[in-house]
Amino acid sequence: MDGQKRMEAYLDKTMHENNVGQEKTINGMMKSVKVGCSYEDKSISLGFPVLQWQANRAGMMHGGAICTAFDMAAAAVARFCAGENYAPTISLDVKYIRPVKLGDTMIVTAKATAAGKRITQIVCEAVSQETGKLVATAATVYMNVDTTKEKR
Known part of the structure; x- marks a missing residue:
C-alpha cells in the first residue's frame, strides 16, 4: 500500500477510535471530523465544530478546547510517524490570535516538521471555517516510545 x-x-x-471508541472521553466529545491528510507533507487536517459545552464566559470557544483540538490533530500525526510506538505529548505551546464563535467549525492542520527515532516536532494552524481567518497556532513535541523495550 502506498x-x-x-x-x-x-x-x-x-477518527473511528476518537468518535466511537472514546465517545465518552474528551476526544469523543470534541466531535472531530476528517478534513484530509497528506503523506508527502506529513500533515493531517481535522475539523472541530464549536459546541456549547466548549464555550467560555464570552461565548467563544474556550482556550482549553482549542488546545485540546491541537493536541488531537498533532497526536494523530505523531502516532502515524511513530508507527507501532507510543507517542506521548512532551510539550504544546499555543498562541491564540482571535476568537472562534459557537456554531463555527475550527479546522486544525498539523504538520510534522521533524520526525526522528525519539522525537517528532509538529506545527499546527487553526482557522475558522466560516471566515477563513487564522484563529491560533501551536508548536508541539512528541516522544516516540519503543513499546517493545519500555512500558507505558
Whole structure:
C-alpha cells in the first residue's frame, strides 16, 4: 500500500477510535471530523465544530478546547510517524490570535516538521471555517516510545 493510502486508512481508524471508541472521553466529545491528510507533507487536517459545552464566559470557544483540538490533530500525526510506538505529548505551546464563535467549525492542520527515532516536532494552524481567518497556532513535541523495550 502506498504512503498516502496508508495514511488515509490510519486517519479513518483514528477518527473511528476518537468518535466511537472514546465517545465518552474528551476526544469523543470534541466531535472531530476528517478534513484530509497528506503523506508527502506529513500533515493531517481535522475539523472541530464549536459546541456549547466548549464555550467560555464570552461565548467563544474556550482556550482549553482549542488546545485540546491541537493536541488531537498533532497526536494523530505523531502516532502515524511513530508507527507501532507510543507517542506521548512532551510539550504544546499555543498562541491564540482571535476568537472562534459557537456554531463555527475550527479546522486544525498539523504538520510534522521533524520526525526522528525519539522525537517528532509538529506545527499546527487553526482557522475558522466560516471566515477563513487564522484563529491560533501551536508548536508541539512528541516522544516516540519503543513499546517493545519500555512500558507505558
